[in-house]
Amino acid sequence: MSDQQAQRLTLSFVGWANESGRHSKLAAGFARCAQALMRVDNAAPASGGVIDSAFLQKLFTTEEIRSMGILAQYMTETGLLTANNQERLEASLQRLVERQLQEVVGKSWEMDVKGFHRFMQAKEKPLSLRSVKVYLNVAIQLLQHSKVNRAAELSNAALEKYLRKSPGSTASASAFVSYLRATGVVALHLQKKAGQSPTVAHRAKQVRRIQDRLEYVVQRHERLPLIAKLVSLLFGARLEHVLQLRMDQLMVSASGARVLLKGEWVDAPEEVAALLHEMAAGPSPTQESGQRWVFPGRMTSDHLSTAAVQYHLNKLNA
Numbered sequence: 001m002s003d004q005q006a007q008r009l010t011l012s013f014v015g016w017a018n019e020s021g022r023h024s025k026l027a028a029g030f031a032r033c034a035q036a037l038m039r040v041d042n043a044a045p046a047s048g049g050v051i052d053s054a055f056l057q058k059l060f061t062t063e064e065i066r067s068m069g070i071l072a073q074y075m076t077e078t079g080l081l082t083a084n085n086q087e088r089l090e091a092s093l094q095r096l097v098e099r100q101l102q103e104v105v106g107k108s109w110e111m112d113v114k115g116f117h118r119f120m121q122a123k124e125k126p127l128s129l130r131s132v133k134v135y136l137n138v139a140i141q142l143l144q145h146s147k148v149n150r151a152a153e154l155s156n157a158a159l160e161k162y163l164r165k166s167p168g169s170t171a172s173a174s175a176f177v178s179y180l181r182a183t184g185v186v187a188l189h190l191q192k193k194a195g196q197s198p199t200v201a202h203r204a205k206q207v208r209r210i211q212d213r214l215e216y217v218v219q220r221h222e223r224l225p226l227i228a229k230l231v232s233l234l235f236g237a238r239l240e241h242v243l244q245l246r247m248d249q250l251m252v253s254a255s256g257a258r259v260l261l262k263g264e265w266v267d268a269p270e271e272v273a274a275l276l277h278e279m280a281a282g283p284s285p286t287q288e289s290g291q292r293w294v295f296p297g298r299m300t301s302d303h304l305s306t307a308a309v310q311y312h313l314n315k316l317n318a
Contacts (some may be wrong), residue, residue, distance in 0.1 A: 013033075013074050017070065017074070032067065032068060032071070036064075037071070040056075056075065057091040061095065061096065093132075096133050097132055100113075100136045100140065101114060101136075107143075108149040109143045109148065109151055112150060113140060115183070116135075116139055116176060116179050119179050120132055120175070120179075131175075135176060137172075138172040139176040141169070142154070142158075142159065142173060145165065146161075152185050152186050154180070154186050154188060156189055159173070170190070173190065177190045207230065209316060210226050210230045214227070214275070223278075224279075224304055225309040225311070226313075227275045228242050228243055228295045228309055229313060231276070235259065239309060243293075243303045244293075245260075245294040245295065246292065247292050247293075249294070250276060256273050257277060279294050279295070
């Protein structure tokens with residue numbers, strides 16, 4: 001590496017791995033670590049050689065940081081990566097949105113996509129960056145799939161054809177359709193199909209499957225994702241909110257358990273109370289017991305990701 005800061009980062013990382021007895025992990029993940037360090041080396045001159053938390057958040061997405069394994073642990077434990085999971089996620093989503101807008105430059109429908117983006121930004125109630133990213137992605141895919149020069153050429157037939165190909169995009173496509181209708185670009189109609197929302201029976205079936213599986217799963221890293229999903233289903237709460245729970249938002253006693261959701265303490269259903277007791281008694285790498293995550297991820301500063309939960313749910317449904 002040519003940059004002195006990048007050189008020092010590499011030497012410090014290797015020294016940390018050896019001193020902490022993690023040289024075997026370093027060897028196992030060396031290829032990924034080397035690729036990440038090379039990216040740091042290539043990008044460091046443009047930042048004036050300064051390698052700090054802001055630099056790393058700008059350079060890597062949240063998922064890329066997660067995939068670094070031992071290198072991510074080093075950056076977190078040494079304080080080089082100081083932002084928490086939510087802050088890194090926001091920075092990552094912002095970069096992805098910017099990348100989407102950059103990739104449509106030169107397309108005949110570039111102004112349609114950018115107009116849609118400005119429309120979302122101007123909403124009185126701001127959309128989350130995750131929603132903006134998803135809505136932009138579906139709008140771009142629809143325009144590409146329909147092979148039109150401008151959004152004004154879109155037809156209901158083209159929209160239905162795209163949704164038959166990507167049935168899971170119906171809800172996200174409604175945002176773009178609403179924009180086109182509101183601005184008078186084209187009067188598309190999104191046909192809503194009955195039974196799209198999960199039924200009570202379907203949720204009950206999910207709950208039973210997870211409970212049955214938990215009776216046989218012993219490893220903590222396999223139990224955590226399933227318990228998080230079970231809590232989400234039984235409380236009727238978004239999985240993202242459940243994964244962001246900290247220990248001071250969980251109250252357990254001999255008589256049961258309560259969870260602080262959306263600013264209100266809620267009694268835990270009988271089916272999940274015992275599992276929440278298990279979470280409260282679980283080991284944690286941090287000493288601030290009230291601030292540690294109920295569902296910790298691989299790094300001490302991060303909670304479990306929705307992707308990790310979905311991975312284990314896919315194994316359950318396989």
